[in-house]
Amino acid sequence: MNFILHISKLDKYFDNLHALNDVNFDAKDGRILGLIGQNGAGKSTTFHSILDFIKYNGEITWNGNPINEKTFDEIGYLPEERSLMEKATVQQQIVYFAKLKNRKANWTKPRIKNWMKKFDVKGDLNSKLKSLSKGNQQKIQLICTLIHEPKLIILDEPFSGLDPVNADLLKQSILEAKANGATIIFSSHNMNNVEEICDDLVMLRNGEVVLNGSVQAVRNQFGKNELYVTTPMPKEELRQLPGVETVFVRDNEKYKLKLSNPDAGVELFKLISKGEYIEEFSQQPPSLDEIFREKVGETNE
Amino acid sequence: MVKLMNKFKAIVQETYVNQVKSKSFIILCLLPIIAIALIVIVGLISYQNAASSGNDDTNQIALIADSGIKKSIVQKDGDSIDSSIKTEQQAKHKLKNDDIYGYVKVTKNNDKYTAKYIGNESIDGGVRDDLMQNLSLHQNKLNLSNNNLTSEQIKKLSNKPSFYNYVKSRSNDNKSDDNDIKMGSLQLLIYILYFFLFFYSSITATVISKEKGSKLVEVIFSSTTATKYFIGKITGIVLMMLTQFAIYLIMLFSSYAFLSQADFAKSFIKENSNYVHQIVSNLFNINLLFIIFGLLLGIILSATAGSLVSRREDANKAGQPVFMIVIILFVLSIMFQNNSNSIIPKILSYFPLSSYFFMPIRMINNQANIYEGLISLFILIIFIIGLTYFISKVYKGLMLQNNNEGWFKNLIRGVKYR
Numbered sequence: 001m002n003f004i005l006h007i008s009k010l011d012k013y014f015d016n017l018h019a020l021n022d023v024n025f026d027a028k029d030g031r032i033l034g035l036i037g038q039n040g041a042g043k044s045t046t047f048h049s050i051l052d053f054i055k056y057n058g059e060i061t062w063n064g065n066p067i068n069e070k071t072f073d074e075i076g077y078l079p080e081e082r083s084l085m086e087k088a089t090v091q092q093q094i095v096y097f098a099k100l101k102n103r104k105a106n107w108t109k110p111r112i113k114n115w116m117k118k119f120d121v122k123g124d125l126n127s128k129l130k131s132l133s134k135g136n137q138q139k140i141q142l143i144c145t146l147i148h149e150p151k152l153i154i155l156d157e158p159f160s161g162l163d164p165v166n167a168d169l170l171k172q173s174i175l176e177a178k179a180n181g182a183t184i185i186f187s188s189h190n191m192n193n194v195e196e197i198c199d200d201l202v203m204l205r206n207g208e209v210v211l212n213g214s215v216q217a218v219r220n221q222f223g224k225n226e227l228y229v230t231t232p233m234p235k236e237e238l239r240q241l242p243g244v245e246t247v248f249v250r251d252n253e254k255y256k257l258k259l260s261n262p263d264a265g266v267e268l269f270k271l272i273s274k275g276e277y278i279e280e281f282s283q284q285p286p287s288l289d290e291i292f293r294e295k296v297g298e299t300n301e
Numbered sequence: 302m303v304k305l306m307n308k309f310k311a312i313v314q315e316t317y318v319n320q321v322k323s324k325s326f327i328i329l330c331l332l333p334i335i336a337i338a339l340i341v342i343v344g345l346i347s348y349q350n351a352a353s354s355g356n357d358d359t360n361q362i363a364l365i366a367d368s369g370i371k372k373s374i375v376q377k378d379g380d381s382i383d384s385s386i387k388t389e390q391q392a393k394h395k396l397k398n399d400d401i402y403g404y405v406k407v408t409k410n411n412d413k414y415t416a417k418y419i420g421n422e423s424i425d426g427g428v429r430d431d432l433m434q435n436l437s438l439h440q441n442k443l444n445l446s447n448n449n450l451t452s453e454q455i456k457k458l459s460n461k462p463s464f465y466n467y468v469k470s471r472s473n474d475n476k477s478d479d480n481d482i483k484m485g486s487l488q489l490l491i492y493i494l495y496f497f498l499f500f501y502s503s504i505t506a507t508v509i510s511k512e513k514g515s516k517l518v519e520v521i522f523s524s525t526t527a528t529k530y531f532i533g534k535i536t537g538i539v540l541m542m543l544t545q546f547a548i549y550l551i552m553l554f555s556s557y558a559f560l561s562q563a564d565f566a567k568s569f570i571k572e573n574s575n576y577v578h579q580i581v582s583n584l585f586n587i588n589l590l591f592i593i594f595g596l597l598l599g600i601i602l603s604a605t606a607g608s609l610v611s612r613r614e615d616a617n618k619a620g621q622p623v624f625m626i627v628i629i630l631f632v633l634s635i636m637f638q639n640n641s642n643s644i645i646p647k648i649l650s651y652f653p654l655s656s657y658f659f660m661p662i663r664m665i666n667n668q669a670n671i672y673e674g675l676i677s678l679f680i681l682i683i684f685i686i687g688l689t690y691f692i693s694k695v696y697k698g699l700m701l702q703n704n705n706e707g708w709f710k711n712l713i714r715g716v717k718y719r
Contacts, residue, residue, distance in 0.1 A: 097520060
């Protein structure tokens with residue numbers, strides 16, 4: 001059975017602000033979808049629509065059914081703003097949230113320890129949440145999101161505020177959930193995270209979908225017109241070569257050339273290497289970061 | 302269906318357990334114990350004082366009189382009279398030493414008895430009455446023997462108007478007592494409502510506004526419905542309230558039972574038991590239902606007020622709209638408690654936002670009968686059901702909107718939100 005989150009013709013106005021404009025995309029099981037966009041592009045509004053927090057026009061279904069209290073049990077949601085109960089202990093907090101997902105206390109309790117180990121949480125079951133560091137509190141909240149084994153995982157900016165080590169722990173658990181067949185959708189404005197773990201991506205700009213597809217397809221759609229080279233040739237000389245539009249200096253003798261046409265690469269290889277050994281010559285599609293900047297830039301024109 | 306009830310139970314349980322474990326609840330429950338302990342201590346101290354002062358010599362006076370007169374008075378008031386003092390000289394001396402607080406000297410001049418009292422403080426009323434009664438008896442004898450009357454004449458002369466004193470034990474037509482009971486009941490009612498409304502409104506508003514402000518509610522609303530959350534929270538807090546009432550009742554009855562056995566308080570309790578019973582019976586009837594439903598309404602309104610706050614830091618201010626209502630009701634009820642049959646309190650006793658103050662006041666004042674009370678209670682309950690239904694429908698919007706434009710605009714926005 002396929003678990004698909006299907007969003008079609010999603011439209012939402014806040015007063016006069018057109019927050020979402022005809023948004024269409026699918027999130028499939030066993031795949032990770034990254035929802036990218038600037039602040040205010042409509043990422044959280046999309047999540048809030050999925051979770052039925054707000055009224056919207058259009059259709060959102062999970063396995064063909066509308067999302068309601070019953071389907072909530074299959075959803076794990078991490079809100080953008082992190083928060084836990086003030087006075088509770090680690091165990092009380094996790095058990096309470098799991099109960100709201102219809103997991104009985106005696107189902108949840110034996111699993112907490114494992115999760116804490118997996119996320120390397122400093123503290124034990126009876127630690128007061130207030131006494132934990134911010135990072136550890138964030139991990140507890142992630143555990144709350146994932147412990148009931150949701151089929152659809154929605155994470156709003158999960159990487160914000162995590163150090164690289166903890167970001168890696170999070171990536172691992174997201175990949176693990178994917179391996180278990182979950183459908184995962186998360187928002188981010190850090191393209192590196194998206195590039196690393198996402199299978200698909202959707203980019204929103206002012207409430208409209210500007211990019212939609214698998215990460216590779218999206219990148220290829222922009223053509224392999226970026227060339228990374230390491231050469232003693234000066235910048236000016238490189239600029240004069242045929243097919244080169246712009247030259248960025250990355251480092252000493254390291255450049256990134258923007259090509260007018262991917263086919264120019266063949267000729268350029270000859271001209272730059274001159275038939276000799278060359279340390280680096282790599283022709284690539286633009287990175288998501290660049291695509292992101294480019295797409296964002298379009299609005300300003 | 303059963304599965305979905307689990308979530309409701311989880312919310313109720315979480316709310317209830319957290320609140321009942323909180324410091325403020327425990328302190329509030331201990332308050333009556335502290336109050337009762339204070340009463341007991343004060344009672345003990347005054348009891349001991351009274352006991353020790355019984356042996357104090359300064360309760361006595363001296364009596365200087367004919368031995369016949371003195372004998373008959375000492376027979377009656379022996380405790381109050383130091384009969385060892387025989388002369389005025391002795392009496393003056395003893396008075397100086399504070400062994401007695403005064404003395405009475407009885408003299409006979411021209412066949413007339415005269416009593417003169419000299420003392421540091423005024424003479425005990427009972428002793429004076431006995432003395433005068435005795436003296437007039439002796440004066441009568443003297444008068445009779447001086448005028449040689451016949452026995453028939455004496456009989457006629459001795460005719461006196463009769464005074465028969467019937468005092469029904471604690472009858473209802475005892476006006477001043479009845480008023481005391483009314484006043485006591487009214488004061489108790491108003492203060493109970495005022496205090497508990499404040500306490501439970503602030504707890505409810507704070508709990509909910511914190512969960513809203515911290516966005517905890519987003520996690521909850523991605524698990525269950527806003528209606529379940531709203532009703533679950535209210536149920537949890539109502540259970541907490543009922544727990545508190547139960548604790549108070551147990552304390553009240555056990556301390557009453559204890560005090561009516563204890564030596565130092567027995568007589569006090571006996572004297573006042575009627576008073577206490579009347580007040581209790583004034584409150585433990587339909588009025589108790591008014592109190593409970595009034596508090597329930599306060600909790601529902603506070604849960605709504607709590608959802609109108611957008612930031613966690615404002616949680617303490619969340620209850621303000623409800624506090625305003627409570628204070629206005631408090632002032633009005635103090636104003637009208639003795640004038641509760643005028644048109645304003647009459648209207649207020651049916652209006653659901655105020656009826657739980659004014660209908661009990663009017664019923665205690667015997668200005669409304671049980672049917673009027675039931676009608677008002679019925680209106681209140683219907684209003685509560687309607688309000689709960691309406692709020693639970695818009696609660697998601699109230700809890701998830703994040704404007705900060707004052708509670709009234711937030712309310713309008715929240716209602717429109719979905």
